[in-house]
Amino acid sequence: MDLSNTPSFDAxxxxxxxxxxxxxxxxxxxxxxxxxxxxISNYIPMFEDEEFVTELLNQMEAGIPIIPIVNxxxxxxxxxxxxxLDAGLLAAPVIxxxxxxxxxxxxxxxxxxxxxxxxxxxxMSAISIxxxxxxxxxxxxxxxxxxxxxSMGLMAKRGEEDxx
Amino acid sequence: MSKHIVKMYxxxxxxxxxxxxxxxxxxxxxxxxxxxxxxxSDIIHYVKQIRKMRENNNGLK
Numbered sequence: 001m002d003l004s005n006t007p008s009f010d011a012x013x014x015x016x017x018x019x020x021x022x023x024x025x026x027x028x029x030x031x032x033x034x035x036x037x038x039x040i041s042n043y044i045p046m047f048e049d050e051e052f053v054t055e056l057l058n059q060m061e062a063g064i065p066i067i068p069i070v071n072x073x074x075x076x077x078x079x080x081x082x083x084x085l086d087a088g089l090l091a092a093p094v095i096x097x098x099x100x101x102x103x104x105x106x107x108x109x110x111x112x113x114x115x116x117x118x119x120x121x122x123x124m125s126a127i128s129i130x131x132x133x134x135x136x137x138x139x140x141x142x143x144x145x146x147x148x149x150x151s152m153g154l155m156a157k158r159g160e161e162d163x164x
Numbered sequence: 165m166s167k168h169i170v171k172m173y174x175x176x177x178x179x180x181x182x183x184x185x186x187x188x189x190x191x192x193x194x195x196x197x198x199x200x201x202x203x204x205s206d207i208i209h210y211v212k213q214i215r216k217m218r219e220n221n222n223g224l225k
Contacts, residue, residue: 094207096173
């Protein structure tokens with residue numbers, strides 16, 4: 001059963017964010033950390049936490065690029081009202097570099113995720129699957145060969161036989 | 165947001181990798197012209213420091 005087209009009831013109702021009191025959510029409050037220095041120093045203790053580092057290394061080893069991980073970290077802190085999105089964005093390169101340091105120190109292959117990939121050509125198997133999904137009716141193409149039969153009537157056009 | 169982070173990181177990386185201009189500017193007049201030292205932003209400074217630290221660690225291995 002294909003679940004991709006089934007409606008999800010876990011999603012918030014449109015306009016739900018406007019039903020609460022203004023300022024009741026942490027991200028609606030003024031951020032706790034306002035400068036980039038403060039934001040960076042907020043993230044550095046994370047890298048001293050053994051549990052966090054182990055989990056981070058597992059993610060990197062699984063092939064997850066660093067930038068999406070940093071993205072999640074920043075968004076989570078914004079949601080908590082720690083800092084603004086802009087300050088998080090400015091601190092992102094420093095967090096990326098710290099993660100690279102950890103990966104290299106542990107001897108783990110990592111992917112930053114900053115390289116834009118070119119156009120990926122679909123494989124032949126993917127094309128054949130896509131064509132199967134289309135279920136196009138096979139058109140029977142009949143090649144009709146029209147052969148002119150020589151007319152035998154009296155009013156028939158004179159042809160090459162007559163030498164005209 | 166990831167797109168913005170990628171853009172920011174690539175721009176910063178390019179700025180760091182750019183060869184620093186060590187040549188002094190030629191003075192054309194009697195008074196030599198002095199170029200003001202370019203002030204690095206905090207983030208570039210941090211990134212440079214972290215990279216230097218990494219190079220040192222890799223050198224020790």
